[in-house]
Amino acid sequence: MEVALPHPGASQRQPLARFLENERLLAFVLLTPAVVLLGVFIAYPFVMGVWLSLSSTRVGNPGHFVGLKNFLKAWDDSIFQMAFRNTFFYTFWATIFKLSLGMWLALLLNRHFRGKRIVRASMLLPFIFPTVLSTFAWRWMFDPTFSVLNWTLYQAGLITTKVPWLSDSAYALWCAIVINTWRGMPFFAITLLAGLQTINPDLHEAASLDGANAWRRFRHVTWPLLKPVTIVVVVFSVIQTFSDFQLIYVLTGGGPANSTHLVATYAYQIGVATGLLGEGAAISLFMLPVLFFVVWIQLRYLRRLEGA
Amino acid sequence: MEAPDPRKTPIPGVDRRTFIKVGGAVGLAAAAGGLEGILAAGRAPVYAQATKLHIVRWVDFIPEADVELKRQAPEAGKALGAEVTFEFINANDLQARITAAIQSGSGADIIQMLWNWPHLYQSALIDVSDVAEPIGKAQNGFYDVFNATAKVGGKWLAVPHGITGNTVAYRRSWHKEIGVTEFPKTWDEWRKVGTALKKKGKPVGQALGHSFGDPPTFSYPLLWSFGGAETDASGKKVVINSKGTVDSLKFMQAFWKEACDEGGLAWDDTNNNRAFHASDISATLNGASIYIVAKRQKDKIKDEKGEPLWQDIEHAPLPGGPAGQFSMFLPFQHSVMKYSKNQKLAKDFLKWLHAKENYEKWFQSNEAYSVGSTKVWEDHAMWSKVDKPLQMYQRAARLTRTLGHAGPATAKATESYTKYIIVDMYANAMKGMKAEDAAKWAEGELKKIYEA
Numbered sequence: 001m002e003v004a005l006p007h008p009g010a011s012q013r014q015p016l017a018r019f020l021e022n023e024r025l026l027a028f029v030l031l032t033p034a035v036v037l038l039g040v041f042i043a044y045p046f047v048m049g050v051w052l053s054l055s056s057t058r059v060g061n062p063g064h065f066v067g068l069k070n071f072l073k074a075w076d077d078s079i080f081q082m083a084f085r086n087t088f089f090y091t092f093w094a095t096i097f098k099l100s101l102g103m104w105l106a107l108l109l110n111r112h113f114r115g116k117r118i119v120r121a122s123m124l125l126p127f128i129f130p131t132v133l134s135t136f137a138w139r140w141m142f143d144p145t146f147s148v149l150n151w152t153l154y155q156a157g158l159i160t161t162k163v164p165w166l167s168d169s170a171y172a173l174w175c176a177i178v179i180n181t182w183r184g185m186p187f188f189a190i191t192l193l194a195g196l197q198t199i200n201p202d203l204h205e206a207a208s209l210d211g212a213n214a215w216r217r218f219r220h221v222t223w224p225l226l227k228p229v230t231i232v233v234v235v236f237s238v239i240q241t242f243s244d245f246q247l248i249y250v251l252t253g254g255g256p257a258n259s260t261h262l263v264a265t266y267a268y269q270i271g272v273a274t275g276l277l278g279e280g281a282a283i284s285l286f287m288l289p290v291l292f293f294v295v296w297i298q299l300r301y302l303r304r305l306e307g308a
Numbered sequence: 309m310e311a312p313d314p315r316k317t318p319i320p321g322v323d324r325r326t327f328i329k330v331g332g333a334v335g336l337a338a339a340a341g342g343l344e345g346i347l348a349a350g351r352a353p354v355y356a357q358a359t360k361l362h363i364v365r366w367v368d369f370i371p372e373a374d375v376e377l378k379r380q381a382p383e384a385g386k387a388l389g390a391e392v393t394f395e396f397i398n399a400n401d402l403q404a405r406i407t408a409a410i411q412s413g414s415g416a417d418i419i420q421m422l423w424n425w426p427h428l429y430q431s432a433l434i435d436v437s438d439v440a441e442p443i444g445k446a447q448n449g450f451y452d453v454f455n456a457t458a459k460v461g462g463k464w465l466a467v468p469h470g471i472t473g474n475t476v477a478y479r480r481s482w483h484k485e486i487g488v489t490e491f492p493k494t495w496d497e498w499r500k501v502g503t504a505l506k507k508k509g510k511p512v513g514q515a516l517g518h519s520f521g522d523p524p525t526f527s528y529p530l531l532w533s534f535g536g537a538e539t540d541a542s543g544k545k546v547v548i549n550s551k552g553t554v555d556s557l558k559f560m561q562a563f564w565k566e567a568c569d570e571g572g573l574a575w576d577d578t579n580n581n582r583a584f585h586a587s588d589i590s591a592t593l594n595g596a597s598i599y600i601v602a603k604r605q606k607d608k609i610k611d612e613k614g615e616p617l618w619q620d621i622e623h624a625p626l627p628g629g630p631a632g633q634f635s636m637f638l639p640f641q642h643s644v645m646k647y648s649k650n651q652k653l654a655k656d657f658l659k660w661l662h663a664k665e666n667y668e669k670w671f672q673s674n675e676a677y678s679v680g681s682t683k684v685w686e687d688h689a690m691w692s693k694v695d696k697p698l699q700m701y702q703r704a705a706r707l708t709r710t711l712g713h714a715g716p717a718t719a720k721a722t723e724s725y726t727k728y729i730i731v732d733m734y735a736n737a738m739k740g741m742k743a744e745d746a747a748k749w750a751e752g753e754l755k756k757i758y759e760a
Binding site for chain 2: 059
């Protein structure tokens with residue numbers, strides 16, 4: 001007869017087992033790394049940013065507490081006002097274009113055609129290409145002197161003088177919107193495509209049998225089911241576009257005469273280039289309430305959709 | 309071929325047994341106790357024994373100047389017993405790099421400071437008077453402009469290194485075609501000449517974008533030549549909104565429309581070089597790099613007839629206005645950072661760099677694009693060999709004004725420069741703002757800096 005003997009290590013493992021069974025303790029242990037990471041890389045810089053914005057810190061000088069002085073100074077600054085307006089304009093139009101073109105592309109790619117996979121993969125190229133490099137290429141295309149676009153338009157007989165792509169304020173911001181759309185559209189398209197593929201084809205079939213045309217099928221079947229994904233994508237895009245920096249920095253540096261500055265690029269010019277760290281931090285923090293409000297509205301709407 | 313001896317180690321005179329013992333001890337100590345362990349083992353790892361000196365500078369518009377400094381790095385390293393590394397970055401990124409280094413307390417040991425930046429970063433720089441004074445004394449003195457840009461509170465916070473001059477580079481033959489044999493001496497004359505050339509598709513090209521060199525070196529002297537200035541002599545009262553400023557803005561609005569390539573609002577410091585080399589513009593304010601690069605790349609850079617372009621380039625000073633004729637050259641210097649752990653080495657390096665035999669090679673590689681920081685280089689034999697269009701740079705550095713005029717070149721002047729307020733005042737007027745409103749806008753912005 002075999003007798004089960006206690007395992008020599010069993011008594012030692014008991015405290016560990018007890019520890020693992022304590023859900024509170026285990027949750028604490030498992031959450032600690034994430035909390036530490038969030039604290040070090042998100043909370044600390046954020047708190048430092050808030051502190052800087054309330055101080056007179058300049059490069060090399062710690063400064064002292066000045067309350068809301070930096071915020072009031074920025075609010076009274078004509079360049080900041082222009083940058084703030086530009087940021088809304090840029091975000092609004094870029095998001096509209098990315099959403100409409102991204103949706104159109106997703107609907108096309110959701111169809112079956114030859115070479116679909118290659119087209120889907122190549123569509124991601126603008127998104128995976130480093131922004132700085134692609135913006136340099138666009139800058140060359142919009143170059144005031146050597147613009148390949150101007151050359152093409154001139155050779156085609158469509159223009160007689162150079163189009164001032166980047167040297168005219170009105171054109172320059174639209175050029176930035178075009179580049180942002182080109183770069184961000186694949187993100188919309190691929191995410192919406194993923195959303196489209198989760199829609200049961202039977203629903204479309206049933207709608208077709210009921211006599212719904214393509215537009216009505218999109219309006220009453222596709223769109224309601226795609227709405228939650230669309231809202232999430234728009235939230236992400238608004239956050240990224242509103243705080244965009246690289247594109248403007250490389251394309252125009254905020255010029256001509258500050259007319260293409262966004263809040264992020266102006267904050268950089270004041271805080272990092274000029275060394276007025278307190279003022280720069282205050283300018284960048286102006287983005288926070290706006291983004292918070294946008295995200296809150298959109299997530300609230302999303303929650304209502306989920307509850308419906 | 310000799311068979312490898314398995315007892316040999318990478319270190320001569322140390323056999324395999326000793327090598328394994330010491331190496332093992334260091335490895336174990338490092339693994340077990342980090343730095344303390346290494347110290348306990350009594351040996352530092354090889355990579356920690358060499359001291360490194362890191363210098364950050366702009367990417368020079370004369371590539372050969374950077375090549376020369378890179379070539380000198382190992383020589384300096386050998387002389388000083390350290391590893392000397394140059395890093396060259398875009399001049400427009402220098403200030404961001406300096407801010408990041410100062411705030412993090414780490415980075416390059418020596419950083420090149422343009423204009424009067426030592427004033428802006430004074431709390432993060434060490435006194436290098438013990439290096440600068442002897443150099444100045446031995447070499448006929450530094451140019452006056454450095455007293456304003458590199459000296460703060462009577463102390464040298466940077467060792468002056470050189471000055472990049474600027475003149476109007478223009479196409480001799482194109483001007484001759486319209487009967488102009490001598491470059492205009494006044495703004496009004498240039499406006500007439502530029503208008504005639506623009507009608508022939510050969511406009512004047514001027515950068516007015518957000519860039520460190522050409523836009524300010526054009527805008528400030530233009531302002532001064534009409535009697536405008538940012539502040540009065542005290543540097544505390546903003547006087548920009550004056551008749552002189554408004555006149556200069558009105559002149560510029562007409563000049564821009566009638567004589568210039570209006571794309572210049574989006575140009576940085578490189579655009580006018582490329583446009584000139586492509587025979588797209590008839591004249592532009594620039595350093596001597598347009599001429600020097602065209603000559604050094606004569607097989608590539610040619611005029612519309614296929615001839616080397618450099619032969620058709622002439623230089624002239626920026627024209628004058630009712631209040632006089634002025635220039636603003638670009639002074640640059642090297643500062644030793646307070647956070648650097650190699651301050652003595654950094655100072656020794658700067659002494660080495662300015663020793664005649666070393667400095668001379670860098671000076672000559674520039675071929676007058678950047679001239680010396682001390683007056684002794686005005687008498688160098690190079691000047692008898694350089695081409696005629698470059699000879700005007702020989703003594704030109706004596707006459708330059710700098711940021712902040714008519715007041716002192718303080719950190720506030722740097723702040724105004726970094727925010728491109730004078731450049732943007734003109735750019736706003738070019739974009740359609742009324743001259744009076746552009747001056748008023750600049751007044752508001754400058755008051756926030758100088759009178760706050």
